[in-house]
Amino acid sequence: MTTTVEGIRDILRQEIAERYEPGDMLPNERELAERFGVSRNTVRETMIHLEAFRLIEKTRRGARVRKADFDMMFAEITQFLDTSPRTFSDVLNFRRISETGAAPLMVCHVTDEILLRIREANRAIGRALTAAEAAEADYRFHMGLVEASGNSVLIHMYEVLAAPLRFYLEVGKSQKLNTDTAQTQHARIIDALAARDADALVAAMGAHFQHSGDVLADWLSKREGASVSLWPVQHARQSEHIAAP
Template identity: 60%
Template structure:
């Protein structure tokens, strides 16, 4: 291995190992050990560590490179700066939510527990009483994240968290009018009731009504020319 190719190859190997074999707080082998393992200079390992740190996989300490708790927000915040906020793209985000959450409904009614329901109720009430649009959108996101958590599908949960920055950005659009927020609060309550009753048909109906309302809010903002 040599040069840029070496850094990319080593980064790929170590990224997989960090996910598969390490827990947050554990330390990677030191630079000398890694250089010997991969047959490269220590400068190549240092550059690889810079990449791994930029991706949020490790943090540098006096004792060496320590594995971090997975956190996708820093990467996605960079992406969000270049997010296409055109009406068509925002409609895609709404439909992503519709596909993900209605797909999760079947599993959510089977696995939901009281702890998740309590978190969803709290998030819903905080959304309704939030002082700022950003706070309301954040609590709205937490509510819907609870539905994904209830499904107990790790891949779906990771994807929803990865999309968190973009979803909160989108959810702010529906918080500019108090009446829309109150409507969402009532619709959320229906979703919670259906989840608590373990009623799949009622949950799907409540979700469809909620996303239809979100679509109308999005269309109204598009007609009014409200910027993203």
């Protein structure tokens, strides 16, 4: 059941998002207490909640609206990530949907400097001496793609999720054949991005994520001792076959 504090907090959160700009002052405690028909202690507790969400900051003049900070919100996601087959599948498909969906933005906003960093990250995968090093380089490669999109929310998400994403990227890095295949597919992604060809970029990404899904399904099946189906990835592959002439 929603408490009085939670109810007022949710109203103010919506109003802050819709009506206020960073630096604006909220009404003072007395005004808010009169508006909602509650005590000033209830308003103070509500302000503590809003401050914890980094929506406001306390000043001598009162509560001031802060610039939106996505880090705390996205950081909360990491506590729900585990090593279950479902989570591995969800993380892979989150990346597939996010990166492939951002392809049109990437071809519009990519810079030569970002392309250089992406190429270097791909080369670093081949030079890596451990699976962890390869995963770090792989993360930098995909982070570069996200940065090429110019979408600040997506960039923040990948930054905050860096540690778990690196962990999941280590899957398959112990097999040189899988790593070599990923590098080759990365190279096709780079070529399409450098050519600013959105269709080719989407196709190259699709092939890469399909390979990643196959590697992940094989690894999970061996770990679980039974066949593991990553249905979103497999369903996408079946749809492509159906659509093919």
